[in-house]
Amino acid sequence: MKDNLFNVTKIRIEISFKSFDELRKTLSFYQRNNLYKINIPCKNSLKKDFLLKSIEIAKDEFPNIDIVPHFSILHEFKRNRNNTQASFIKFMQAVKYYGCKEVLLVSGSQKRSTLDSITALNMIKDNSLFFNQAISIGVAFNPYLPRYLFDEEILRLKKKLQSGLVTSIWIQFGTDYKLLRSRIEILSNMISVTINNNPKISKISLYGSILIPSKQFLARFKYRPWKGVYCSNEFLESEEFANKIITNLLKTYKYNEILPLIETNISTDKHLKKLKNILNLSIEF
16 A cells, blocks of 8 residues: 655644744744644753743644643752652643643653652642643653663653553654664553553554754764764764665654654755655555
8 A cells, every 4th residue: 555654734843942033933934834733842941931931922822733842850850859840730730721732741861860750750640630631741762772771761661651641652763763663562562551451541642753864963963962862873974874764764653653753943945845755755555
């Protein structure tokens, strides 16, 4: 059967900005191009009051845009565990009020010793806001880790799922699509067990990160790689080879019903055209 990889209007795109004007400009571009599924990360200066105000502006001025904000314990940490946990609950209450239906909760690249996503989930699982599933929570998962680290990653994911609050899993970017395929089987089994054990959970959605290669991006990544992101030397050496790997990743996502999250900047017609070209390749199953 022949089919296209993905319709660009169905995928999610992560945006980053340094001012409210830049946010408005980016969202206006998306609205003109019928792109309504947006993620707002929590990192660098995009956090705390600035992050919350950005979400408020986005939902108020662009009400048709579906926003999934991120909450990073690393970047939102407030002196101690209790303060940070209270801040997380207030954040969830605020974004729910603004109209968001889901939040991606992450520990961050450097985990805090007193609080991480597992601890945070366990502390809120009896809170009525979450117990009644008034707003959904997603968690991150890295399938590309070396075996000794992957075993720990699986154990951590199992504990997150046992909270009964997780309704989506967001897969880290990597380039070893053959390894990804084998580990998706492990992930699928865990999801089946979780759903069978918890009647309140009918589905756990899967999202997978995608980076759109360019010579500039590959050179920058070689010089300053992202922690926890495993990219092969072949991917980093050749834009043409990198595009082939991205296509294979997208095929894997398509086959396993994983929706892409584009983490590369998409804010111009040129960016969007390249993204569409990659997504609209014809594939065979």
